[in-house]
Amino acid sequence: MIEARGLTKRYGDKLAVDGLTFAVRPGVVTGFLGPNGAGKSTTMRMIMGLDAPSAGDVTVNGRHYHGLPWPLHEVGALLEAKAIHPGRSARAHLLMLAEANRIPRRRVEEVLELVGLTAVAGRRAGKFSLGMGQRLGIAAALLGDPEVLLFDEPVNGLDPDGIRWVRNLLKGLAHEGRTVFVSSHLMSEMALTADEVVIIGRGRLIAQHPIGDLLDRSAQRFVRVRSPQMELLVAALDGAGATVTLEEDGSASVRGLDAPTIGDLASDARVALHELSPQSASLEEAYMELTEDSIEYHGAHPAVAVPAGGTR
Amino acid sequence: MTLAATSPTGAIARKHLPPGRYGLVDLLRSEWTKLRTVRSTMWTLGITIVVGVGVSALATGEARAHWASMAAPTRLGFDPTRISLTPLFFCQLAIGVLGVLVMSAEYGTGTARATFAAAPRRAQVLVAKTAVFGAVALLVSEVTAFLSFLVGQAMLTAPASHASLSTPSALRAVVGTGLYLCVVSLFALGLGTILRHTAGGISAFVGVLLVLPLIVQALPSSIQNATLRFLPARIGVTMMTPASRTPHAFSVWTGFLVLCAYAVAALVVGGVLLVRRDA
Incomplete structure (x- = not known):
């Protein structure tokens, strides 16, 4: 469980993170979405106790990071790719972290095996590709078998196989009951992995929803209808209070009513329907819409920046 | 098969933490692993020893070669211990670079984040680093000093005068040389912690050791005489020499304490910044 309350980070007169309040639950993959520069990495560094918040606070399993008796046993993080001395081997890098938190040496071999780096574990990490560096970072995150895991853009630099591997890993970790918090600037990636999303823009919380709800809230959601008796329909x-837009192709877009209701209305009015198809925006579109709003209404309170859907 | 009956929550339920919390012993082990697993450590320490013995052999060899042509008063004032040890000023650059790197490389490579995620009490990390690097630096510095002295004296064959470890104050000068190099490299570690940048740390280190004396020498003599004694280089000469003939200098052990104050000050300032700044 990760809980942020009014978490704020100020650099000079710029607010990188502005009063973020959210909770990340165990047992699901929570995506942390926002455009580049939205404050995702800064938030993650504050969770890890690396950056001190200017205001507010954040706890992991109810404690501040600094108060954790064995940090790596409780929290694992991949914060940036290749954050390792280029002259040190992957094995030595993991060993020095393991020793700092009294993690047995055999666990180093286990995680190397798990991420597929055993064969190159003795090589200098400076020779690693971005993908290998990413795998090493994931190995370091898993080292203490922690309950809470943070991944900052984990699929960066990975090939398609590696991306699929990371997705399955994240889902597997959540399935085991762990708290999994993954940042990305790509909604398409999160759509495939996350159960829930925390969306931020310009350091502010825009929304926190189960990923399915995101579509329901989108203004792009409507029902397309066609009928030979369009005027009656x-x-x-x-x-019934719907907003109807006639399209050039002869169809009509209906907002504010769902498909079953429209079908019933048509039936009651004895109108034949030739098409009755719910249309939803892609997650990508829903996300773009949300983050655009955060930029458009930057004076507004985060809670009202969530559009009220297509209804009037 | 009996173990296959896992609890419904899987791995999480079986998780049990070690007793207590992570501490200095864990960090000492971790820092030792860090230090020994990068090549720059072996390089800089190797260079310290090789350069030390090399320049000492050069200086003593040169003295021996000119012994015959040396004027009588020069011969009388000739100090074989001093001539074999003072060339070791060159070594402070190699071991000082390592001192800076021990901390600055963490930031340069991003390892610092991993380090402080594992050990969020950062002051303790600096204590562990100082202890581990300090112990290694002391060992290597003393080895360098003893080897240089022994090789240097071996070069000074008869009729040139030479010293041995039983010559009065020679042992103190040899040990003092090692101590000087060790403390100066800890000062470098402090600078690396303050500046978090390899090039910046090395520049500051060279600035204090080599450039500051030039600046002081350009000052009016009244100020110069009052400040000279505080220069690490001046303290170093006293520590490396059996009988001090250096004017405007602290006595050997007072000088040593002043030198330690440099290192402590840099490390304390570095430690405070380490805790206060974002990693």
Whole structure:
């Protein structure tokens, strides 16, 4: 469990993170989304106790990071790729971390095996590709078999196989009951892995939802209808309070009513329907819409920056 | 098979932490692993020893070669211990670079984040680093001093005068040379911690050891005489010489304490910044 309350980071007169309040639950993969520069990495560094918050606070399993008796046994993090001395081997890097938290030496071999670096574990890490560096970072995160895991853009630099491997790993870790918090600037990536998303823009919380709810909240959601008796249908829908837009191709887009309701209305009005198809925005579009708003209404309170959907 | 009956929550339920909390012993072990697993350590320490013995052999060899042509008063004032040890000023650059690197490389490579994620009480990390690097630096510095002395004296064959470890004050000068190099490299570790940048740390180190004396020498003599004694180089000469004939200098052990104050000050300032600044 990770809990942030009013978490704020100020650099000079720039607010990198602005009053973030959110909770990351165990047992699910929580995506941490936002455009580049939204404050994701800064937030993660504050969770890890690397950067001190200017205001507010954040706890891991109810404690501040500095108060954890055995940090690596409780929290594992991949914060940046290749954050390792180029002259040190992967094995030595993991060993020095293991020793700092009294993790048995055999665990180093276990995680090397797990991420597929056993064969190159004795080589200088400076010769590693970005993907190998990323795998080493993941190995370091898993070293203490922690309950809480943070990954900052974990698929960067990985090939398609590696990306699939990371997705399965994240899901597996969550399935074991761990808290998994993964940042990304790509909604498409999160759509495949995350169960829940925390979305930020310009350091502010825009939304925290189960990923499915994100679509429901999108203004892009509507139902497309076609009918040979369009005028009758539009009248019936208008009467029920929907917003109807006639499209050039002869269809109509209906917002504010769901498909079953529209079907029932048509039936009651004895209008034949030739098409009745719910349309949803892609997650990507829903996400773009949300983050655009954060930039457009930067004077607004984060809570009202969430659009109220397509209804009037 | 009996172990296969896992609890419904899987791995998490079986998790048990070691007793207590992580501490200095764990960090000492970790820092030792860090120090011994990078090549720059072996390089800089190797260079310290080789350069030390080399320049000492050069200086003593040169003295021996000119012994015959040396004027009588020069011969009388000739100090074989001093001539074999003072060339070791060159070594402070090699071991000082390592001192800076021990901390600055953590920041340069991003290892610092991993280090402080494992050990969020950062002051303790600096204590462990200082202890581990200090012990290694002391060992290597003393080895360098003893080897240089012994090789240097071996070069000074008869009729040139030479010393042995039983010559009055020679042992103290040899030990003093090692101590000087060790403490100066800890000062470098402090600078590396303050500046968190390899090039910056090395520049500051060279600035204090080599450039500061030049500046002091350009000052009016009244100020110069009052400040000269505080220069690490001046303290070093006293520590490396059996009988001090250096004017405007502290006595050997007072000088040593002043030198230690440099290192302690740099490490304390570095430690305070380490705790206060974002990693």
